[in-house]
Amino acid sequence: MLKLSKNFIILGAPFYSKEVEEAEAEVRNFFSKSTGKHHIYLEEHVKNGLPSHNELETFLNKNGYGFQCYETNNISNWLLLQLFTFYAYAHGIPPQDVARVYKYYNENFIELGDFLQPTYRKIYLIGKGKLPSLKSKLEINKNIDLLKYHKLLSLIFNCIGNHNVREDNHIKNLNKIINDLNNHIQLKEKKIFEKDNHIKNLESTLSNIQNSITWQLLKKYQGLIEKILPLGTKRRHIYDLALIGLRIIINEGWSVFWPKFKKILFQKIPFSKLKDPYRIWILKNEPPREKLEEYKKEALSFKYRPKISIITPVWNTDKRWLRKCIESVLNQVYDNWELCIVDGGSNKSHVKKILDEYAKKESRIKVKFLPENEGIAGNSNKALSLATGEFVCLLDHDDELAPFALYEVVKLLNEKPHLDFIYSDEDKIDEKGKRKDPFFKPDWSPDMFLSQNYLCHLSIIRKELVDKVGGFREEYDGSQDYDLFLRIVELIDEKRIAHIPKILYHWRLIRGSAAATVSAKPYALMTARKALKDALARKKIKSEVLDGLFPSSYRIKYKILENPKISIIIPTKDKVNILKNCVNSILEKTNYKNYEIIIIDNQSKEEKTFKYYDRIKYNSKIKILKYNKPFNFSAINNYAVSQVDTEYILFLNNDTEVISGEWLKAMLEHAQRKEVGAVGAKLLYPDNTIQHAGVILGITGTPGQKGVAGHSHKYLSDREYGFFLRPHLIQNLSAVTAACMMMRKEVFLEVNGFDENLKVAFNDVDLCLRIREKGYLVVYTPYANLYHYESLTRGYEDNPEKQARFLKEVQYIRQKWGYVIDKGDPYYNPNLTLEKEDFSIKI
Structure with a gap:
């Protein structure tokens, strides 16, 4: 600036002094307590520090620049006006009221002692060579006019007082409205009670219908229609039109059939456009x-x-x-x-x-x-x-x-x-x-x-x-x-x-173009990595930036701090070959060594199970606990956590097998981050298709029904891209499966562990939602790879007893979290289907 200037420049800024530091700290704390936020510019002063006027003046003298310094913004006045401004901001005082106070101050700032020391700002007049003295021309009466100062205080107090009066009147009006609403709610609650009884009767009727032979035949018929007349085909279109026409005739009669059917017929999407789901989406969702x-x-x-x-x-x-x-x-x-x-x-x-x-x-x-x-x-x-x-x-x-x-x-x-x-x-x-x-x-x-x-x-x-x-x-x-x-x-x-x-x-x-292929701009991948490295350096995060699993993706690999011990908790019951496969894969492949395996046996009966326990019980990395109560996944794991004293815990199903040696490191690098509450892994079926790449809320698999959750990209080949690489990116999700989930023990205890009302299903979803409710992130990493043979210990929900328990747990979690689930998963997109797990378009 000095080099570019022809004559001189004016520099005004706050400079460091003990008084300025204390005043800013008071204002910063007041703003934080009043608004629940940090003040961006004052926080910047703390982070970077305020300039030193001594260093500036030394620099100017050393380089032959002339300067004059003037003090302004008396500290007490600055503090008073800042506190008033932030109070007004926090409590919604009208801007025009605040402006009146500032207008009065700006019109009378000399009489109000703006130049009295100590001050918040200094103004420097800086030039090349010697400057003409302006001191005599800027002689200022530095006495405070007490009458004007009292008027300033009066304006501020009146502004706050008038606002409080308005607030009191507003509260009285609101109380009246609340009373009216309470009366209205009581009437509504009575109606809801009546409706609930009506719904129970309808549910009973619906249950009878769904269990009827006619309903079962209709379901089979509908399944047949889906196979022989797939959506988007011309023959399905004709079938749907015929069905609509039949409904009009049955419900409204022949007299209205043709006029109504003709209107529907011409509003229908042309056959050529039905072949492309995205084209259908555009026609249904974008404004004409x-x-x-x-x-x-x-x-x-x-x-x-x-x-x-x-x-x-x-x-x-x-x-x-x-x-x-x-x-x-x-x-x-x-x-x-x-x-x-x-x-x-x-x-x-x-x-x-x-x-x-x-x-x-x-x-x-x-x-x-x-x-x-x-x-x-x-x-x-x-x-x-x-x-x-x-x-x-x-x-x-x-x-x-x-x-x-x-x-x-x-x-x-x-x-x-x-x-x-x-x-x-x-x-x-x-x-x-x-x-x-x-x-x-x-x-x-x-x-x-x-x-x-x-x-x-x-x-x-x-x-x-x-x-x-x-x-x-x-x-x-x-x-x-x-x-x-x-x-x-x-x-x-x-x-x-x-x-x-x-x-x-x-x-x-x-x-x-880059839209057509990533290879069009290979230099972009290099500069992206450079940008990521710089971002992490600015945050002082110890990590390295690597290429991701597919082009145009990246992996932030966080340095593992210290060498914390991890407890790997594995519930099991008999079927010892499955457990043995899991344990051996951990011992043979894991390249992070500070861990222990906690096998928690749930009422095993087979002799070969206990023989296996005898063989492994002397391994210093393995502990065996007993849980002698009926199976309850949540209770078993809660008990296991209570028996360990490590900082990190990892829940692992016994029907899993480690693939990647870095799996434990890949999870720990995220679990150690203070903002992260839980970490999940990529789980594959034995044929290398995806079993779990994170959990999406609301997926039901049944058209028209409200669901709980489903697994992202289930059955997709691990070699395929998926939806914009989602299965292959480190990302945040609403939940991950407890078939392989790591977290800090303090987080688990903070949310009170697994909900034992959920014995088998959705206990991991519930846990993750409570973790997110506390403000933590849930992270999915594709760099922790395991096979999951899924339900080999307990089997599938394939008998009436298990299905009844499953439906009860669905009902329980929907009562508990339905309002969150139905709002939509923030890590999904409302334009994607909830009827499948493949990220296909909702049409």
Whole structure:
């Protein structure tokens, strides 16, 4: 700044002093207690420290710069106004009331002693060489006008008092409303009681129907129909139409049949489109043209209408795709946007011609031409310099926005104006305009974000944050957006990140593009790893960044701290060959050595079981406990935990077999993280298809019924990608199976262990939900690999007694967690089916 300045600069800032440190600490604590949040800028002062005025003045003297220093912002006044401001923020005092206090202070700051020491800020006038003295011209009366100071205090107290009076009146009104609502609730409860009795009668009737021969025949008939007339086929379409027509005739008669049936017939989706499930999804879920007109009117009435700056770097873009890209912005139903385009010295003449054409037609389009290409990051930063919006939106030069993209973003901001980062689902669009490969994403998953830049498109970020981190960094070209996202999410609470589960961005699928193949930009994989390494270094996390199991994925391998002991708890009953296989695989393959195996025997009877125990009981790594009560998975494991004194526990089924030697390390590296509550593994069937890659809430497998949970990607070959690599990424999930689950013992005790009402099923889901309720993350890692022979000890739910117990446990967990399950799994997507475990589209 001094080198660029012609004459002098003015520098104003808080500088370190004991008084400033104490005042900031008081304000910081008050803000934290009042709001439950950390003050971002004051926390930054703690983290980085305040500058020293002595060091600054020494530097200026050493380099021959003249300077004059003026004290401002009396500490007491600064403290008073900061505490008042934060109180107003926490308690919702109207901004106009707060503004009156500040207006009075700014009009009378000299008489109010603003320059009295000690002060919060110092102002330096710095120049080249000697400066003319301004001291005599800035002589200030440093006496406080007590009358004006008392008036300031009066304004503050009146502001708070008036707000309290309004609050008291509001509370009285609310109490009246609450009384009215209580009366209303009592009437409703009476009706609910009557309805419950009615439902019980209906359930009894339904049970009789479902157990009837007719119902069983209908189920078999429906299964036959599904086989011979699959969904999406022409013959199934004709069958469905015939069924609809028959229902109209039976229920409403011949007189209304043709008019009603004709209407249904012509509303039905054409056969050609039924073959593509995604095409069906688009027709069912995205707004038609007339709906977009309604959105346009609605957008004009939004109370909060922030300007969104769309950042688009351009270089030698094909004229078709450049026009498509710009037209997709012009077609937005939300109108408060600006398109900031920077051309990086394109040598194709049509680029300048097209950009000039649009810039002349539309004032919201800003264009800048660079003499040479500065790379993706450099060009993007130049585009950022044109932006004046409150938020920025990233749009590649050959991609398209959905016409309702910005509308959906601003609609969400009207509901949650505190958001700083919003991302959406996306798909790809080929050269013929056909949309494919929809990426229906989970909500914020910090571990998945470190495994893959799944946020990508569409991303909307508060501009002040982009400015704060310095925009894009040129040394990360190819993964410049990943690097930017990593730096921004470090600054904000996860509650300020939101996901819109709608396709708002179309990524152009053309030969040579990153959308078509990862190998199109191999340098992007290198810069992504570099960005991840930098992010972990900034957080002082000891780890290494490795390539993932598939291209464009990564593994953060955390360094294991110290050498903690792990108790591997294995419940078992007879079938000793299964147990022996499990134990041998642990002893022979595990490359982490500080563990013990706790075999907990549940009423075994076979002689060969006890002979095996006799052979292994002298192994220092093995302990054998007895649990002499009827089988209850939850109770058995709770008892086992009470008998161990290790820091880490791992629940393991006896019908598992270790595959990867690092399985225990791969789980421990996450279990040791203080924010993680439970860690699950990838479990495979003997044919190397997936048995467990995490648990998804709500999956039922039965159309029309509310479920509890199912396993992600069950029966998928472990060699296949799955849904956007989900089975092969370290990620956060709502639950993992206790067939192989690790956690810190303190977490297990904090949530009171397994719920013993769940003897067999869903006890792991319940445990994980309670862990998440406490604020911990549940992590799934594909780097802990085991075979799971599934239910070899107890068998399947294949007799009436077991099925009755299973249904009872379903009912129990739905009563306990139904409100959470039915809200939708945050690590799944509402556009994916709950009737299968394969992440297929819900249509």
